[in-house]
Amino acid sequence: MPLKYLFNNKEYMRPIGMAHGVLFVLFIILALYFALKQKWDLKKIVIVLIFSILPCGTFYVDKKYLRNE
Numbered sequence: 001m002p003l004k005y006l007f008n009n010k011e012y013m014r015p016i017g018m019a020h021g022v023l024f025v026l027f028i029i030l031a032l033y034f035a036l037k038q039k040w041d042l043k044k045i046v047i048v049l050i051f052s053i054l055p056c057g058t059f060y061v062d063k064k065y066l067r068n069e
Contacts (some may be wrong), residue, residue: 027052 004013029053035045044065049058 024052027058 004010006012006016028049031048034040035048040048048061051061
């Protein structure tokens with residue numbers, strides 16, 4: 001977004017957006033994989049997935065819910 005609005009450069013928007021989308025989908029797949037592998041309860045799975053869409057939400061979930069395992 002800074003490239004588009006601050007520097008008025010739209011050239012990198014498509015590759016950066018694509019990489020961001022691919023990494024997000026990979027994160028969701030890995031979260032579900034570890035949820036099954038570590039036998040998380042439904043509450044923890046939902047919390048991880050909801051906080052994954054919030055900016056910096058994954059850092060909060062990591063500290064609050066995942067560090068004590």
